Amino acid sequence: MSELVTKYVTCPKCSQQTSTNILVSGNTAENTALRKMIFDETPFRWKCKKCGFSTRYQHPFLYSDPAHGFMIYYIPKVERQNVSDAKLEAEYPDMADVRKRIVPEINAMKEKIVLFESGINDMAVELTKLAVSEIVSKETGHNVYAGYFTDMNTEKNSISFQFFVGGERRSYIQSTRLEVYRRSLDIVKKNFSNVEKQAGFLNIGREWAKDSLDKYKTKATK
Ligand SMILES: [Zn+2]
Known part of the structure; x- marks a missing residue:
């Protein structure tokens, strides 16, 4: 191919x-x-x-x-x-x-x-990344332009991301506890498992995470 x-x-x-x-x-x-x-x-x-x-x-x-x-x-x-x-x-x-x-x-x-x-759920990673990027944005006082998964460590109980922040796109590493990923995975499995069954190629990035979180929150408050 x-x-x-x-x-x-x-x-x-x-x-x-x-x-x-x-x-x-x-x-x-x-x-x-x-x-x-x-x-x-x-x-x-x-x-x-x-x-x-x-x-x-x-x-x-x-x-x-x-x-x-x-x-x-x-x-x-x-x-x-x-x-x-x-x-x-x-x-x-x-x-x-x-x-x-x-x-x-x-x-x-x-x-x-x-x-x-690695068998890691990318939807759960995007939800986790969105939450972490908001923390990074608050801590640095700058916009986060991009962020990527770097590693998951069960011994240290952490998931890490590399973000690019501010006008200079400075590299910024931020980790969070694995529970944040596990909670995101739970949200994905309960609410977005049907997404995977759609035909075609899906764009699972920051926009998807924002939309999905909004939908989830609306649903949760009903
Ligand atoms: Zn030439």
Whole structure:
């Protein structure tokens, strides 16, 4: 399922157009180097054949890990909460049992890979992250621009995140007790287990966490 497409790219430095092969999807069962390639971001680097100028080249990428039963569809800056892909679903009818996510950025793709490989519920992580990010925002007096799961430690009873805060996007590590994750997991299982059964790829990020928490709170006060 590794798919290469040929594109013609105009170099931003020398303005010459050259053809380039871009890896747009991959499967960890067929390509054992794929995970490392994503973490190194090699499919998103481009080098001009004419002048050697290199730059980042953002393009959609579909990552599939059949052993852990998940697919991550990276679509740069995607804002939609759900993306259906009829062609893909016709091609892989057993996809119903696979967790499918769309993510707007490469770091979010890496985060999902780590979570799903470890059997950690990403919805519960997003709810936990939202709660922790609000604490970070209060403590630092700055907006939190992004946050990613870094680790879960049962011995230390903690779950940790790396946030990027303020205009300078300063890195800020914050942990919380595992109970916060467990409570979030309980909320997810009781209220949002049907979400997983939807067709298509779901965008489970900060927006999802905010909406879901609002829905949960409305329901809880009824
Ligand atoms: Zn060039």
